[in-house]
Amino acid sequence: MLVWIGGVRPGILAGLLVLAPAILGLFVFLIRTKWSRKGIVTASGWVLTLSALALFGLGAVRREAIPFTPAGPLGLSWDSVILVLDLALMALFGAIGVFLRKPAITALTLLQLGPILWIEFGPLHSAIGGPAMYVDWLTVIMVMIVSVIGSIVAVYGLPYMKEHEKHAGIADSASKRPRFFLTILVFLGAMNGLVLSDSLLWVFFFWEVTTLCSFLLIGHDGTPEAQANAFRALWMNMVGGVCFAAGMLVLAGVVGTVSIQGIVLAETAEPSGAPALLGFGLLCVAGFTKAAQMPFQSWLLGAMVAPTPVSALLHSSTMVKAGVYLVARLAPAFHNTAVSDVIAVAGGFTFASAALLAIGQSNAKRVLAYSTISNLGLIIACAGLNTPLSMAAAVMLIIFHAISKALLFMAAGVIEHGIWSRDIEDMQGLVSRMPLTTFTMVIGILSMLLPPFGVLIAKLAAIEASVRMPATLILLVAGSTLTVVFWTKWTGRLLTADPSVVFPKIEHLHSMYFVPLLLLTAGAVSFSAMVVPLLTELVAPAVAQYYRTVQTDATTIIQFDNVLGVPWALVFGVLTIAALLPLLYFRAPRTRRVGAYLCGEQVDDAPASTFRTAAEAAAPVTVRGHYFERVVGESLHTRWMTSVSLVALALLFGAAFVPR
C-alpha cells in the first residue's frame, strides 16, 4: 500500500484535490435532482478525503518536500491556462463592477490587473519558472483540514439548505441549491489549490477564486442585507488582492522570482532589506484582509447573514485560514525584523480587542465570528513572534481551531433550525430541550478555552513564545482572560436547566446533522487527547521542515517540554472520572430533585421555579444573561480599535525601513 502510494504522481493528487471538486460541482449544477445532488456532494467529500489521506501517505513515504509542476492539459502548460483563467476572473470582477454599478470593484480589478500583466508580459517575465506546486508537511496539514473538514461541512449543508429553503418558502423548482453546492465545491478546490501552489501567481489566482466564491456564498440569500454584506466582503478582499498583486510585483522585481520557496530561501540566506520587506508587508496586509484582522473585521461579521454551512466553511477550514497560512508560510523570510514584530503586536491587538467585543454580543453567530477574528489574531501574532515554538503554536491553532469552530457553527446551525433563532437568550435551557446538540456545543466551547483541549495547549505555547516580546505578551494574557468571559457566559445560558424537566428527551437529528457533529466532537476530543504525539510527530516536523531556512536543528527547535511533560493522559483520566462519579452518586432514585431557593416564597414543592408574588399570585422566575453593553458595546470601541489597527498597518510599512 505504502509502496504504491509512494509511486503516485503528486500531479494526479493535485488534480483530484483541486479540479475534481470543481468538475463534480458542475455536475451538481447541471443534474438537478435531489438524489444526484446528495450523491455527488457526498462522493466529492470522499474523493477529497481519500486524496488528502493519499497526500499524507505520499508525504510520509517520500519524507521530504516534493516540488512539482503538474502536466498541463491538451499540450498547454498550466501556467498559460491559469493566466487565461485569471484574466477571465478579472473580466468577471470587472463585469460585476460595471453592470452592478460598483465603480470601486472595477477600479480594484484594474489595480490588480496591472501588476499581473506587468509580470506576465513585462520585463519581469523571467521571474516565472520552476516548479509551480510544492508539497511539504505544512501543505499536507492544510490540505487535510480543507478536505476533511470542508467535506464534512458540505455534507452537513445538504439537509441544512433543504430546511433553509423550506423555511424561506422557496419551491424546489426555484431552488438555488445547485448553484450553492457548485460554489462550495469550487471553493474547496480553490483552497486546496491555494495551499498546494508555490508560484505566487498561482496562489493569487486561487486567492481570487476564494474571494469570488465567498462573495457568491455570502450573497446567496439575495436579501438586500446579504447583497450589501457580500459586496463589502468583495471590496475588502479585493483590497487584499491589490496588496497581494503589488507585493508579488515588488518581490518579483527585488528577488527575481515568484516562487514562495525561492523567495524564502533567498531572503533568509541574504536579506535584501527594505524593498523586499515592503513586498512582504503588502502580502501580509493581503493576509490580514482574508483573515478578517482589524481593521478589516467587518466583512466576516457581515458574512454571518449567509446560511450557516457557509459560515462554518469560511470560519473554520477555508477563506480565513488562507490569510493566516500566507503569513505563516512567508514568516521565515522576514524572521527577526521589525516588520515581524509589528505583525505580532497587530495580531495580539486583534486577539484581545475581538475577544472584548465578543463579550457584548448576544447574537450567537456574532460571538462565533468575533471568536474567529480573535483566534486568527492569535495565529497572526504567533507568525509575527516568529520562533519555532510560536510557529508550532500557529500550526496547532490552525488545526484545532478548524475542528472546534466547524463544530460550533454546525451545532449553532442545528440549534437555529431547532428554535429558529440565533439569539443566545433564546438558547437558555437548551440542555433540557436539545441535550444532544447542546452536549456537542458545550464540548466545542470548552475545547476552545480550557485544558486539556488542544486550543488551550497551543495558546500556552503562544504565551510562552511571547515572553520575548512584552507588548504581545500583555495582549495575549488580556485576550485569553477576556475569551473565558464570553464563552463561559454563553455556556451558562445553554446549561440553565429547565427545572420542570428531570430527564431531558434526546432530540431526533437528521443523520447528516448527527454524523458530522459526532465526527467533529470526537475529533475535538481525540485530537486533544493525542496532543503530545500530534505535536511531536506531525506539527514539529512540519515546522522544522518549512522553518529550516532559519534554524536547521529539526528536532530540538521546539522547546515545550514542560507542557508536553505533563501526564496529559492522566489529567484526561482524572477529569473524566471526576465528571462521571457524580452521575453515580446523584443517580435518580436516591436523589431528591428540588427547585431553586426562592426565600421561602416558592410555590409548592414543585421543582419548577415559581414564586408567590403580590396577592399570592404565582409568577415564574425569569433569568437572563448579561452582556455589559454599556462597557463593551461595539459602538463604544469599534472606532478607536479601527484607528489603532490602521496605525499598526502604517507601522508595518514603516518597519520595513528599520534595519535588522
Place this chain on the structure above:
Amino acid sequence: MSDLALGAIALVAAPLLGGFLIGLDRRLTARLQNRAGPPLLQPFYDVLKLMGKRPMACNAIQGICASLYLATSILGVLMLVLGQDLLVLLFIVALGAVMLILGGFSVKSPYSQLGSQREVLQMLAYEPLLVFMVVATYLNTGSFSASSILALDRPLLLAMPMFLVTQTLVMAIKMHKSPFDVSASHHAHQELVRGVYTEFSGMQLALIELAHFYELVLLLGFVWFLWHTNWVVGAVLALAAYTTTILIDNVTARMTWRWLVTFTWTWGVGLAVANLAAIYLTLRVPR
C-alpha cells in the same frame, strides 16, 4: 522522596492544612467581631456533616461541576508539589473555576445566576495577575516549571516584590474576601443568600469546601515560592499575606463588580506590569 510519595502526602496534608487555616480565619474573624467563634476544627466538621446529608440536587449538572472543581484543585496542588508547568497548572485550576460558575448557572435561580455572572468577572479580575506572576517567575528562572524555582539560589521576592501585593490581591479575590467578594462571601454568616454557592447543598457543597481547602494551600504555595530559599521566611510571608486578606475582609465592605474589575486591571495589572518591565530592563531577556 519519590513523586508518588510526595503526591500522596500532598493529597492528604493539603486539605488538613487548608481546613485548619480556614478554621483559624473563622476564629480570628469572630474575635475581630467580638464573638467567640466556632471551634478550630469547625471547617472539617462542616464538611463531614455535609457529606452525610441525603443526596439532593436541582439538576445533574451541579454534581458534575462540583466534582470537577474539586478534581482540578487537587490536580493543581499535585502539579505544584511535583514541580510541573505553572501555566498549565493555572489553566487547569481555571477549568475548575469555570465549572463552579457553570454549576451556578445551571439552576434557574436569581441568586446563583447573579453569583455566577459576577464570578466570571472575579475570574476576569484575578486571572491576568496569576499569569503575569508565572511569566515573571519564568524571567527569573528560565523555565515555566515549578521545580525550577527550587533550583534558584536567591529568593524571587527580591526581583518581583510587587507580586507579593498582587498575589495577596488574588488570594483575597479567590477566597471571596471583602471588598472583592462580589459573587459570594467566604463566610456564610456575612450574607443571607450566598451568591454562586446558593444552590449547592450536601455532598456538592462538601466537595466545594474541600476544593477551597486545596485551593488555599495552592495560593499560599505561590506566595511561599517568593522566598523559597528559607522555609520559615516563605511560610511567614504566606501567612502574612493570608492574615492581610482576613484583616481587609473585616474592615471593608463589598464593592461593585465595576470597581473590582477597574481596580484589578489598573492597580493590580499596573503593579504586575511595572514589576515585569523592571525585570525586562534589568535581566536583558534574550530575543
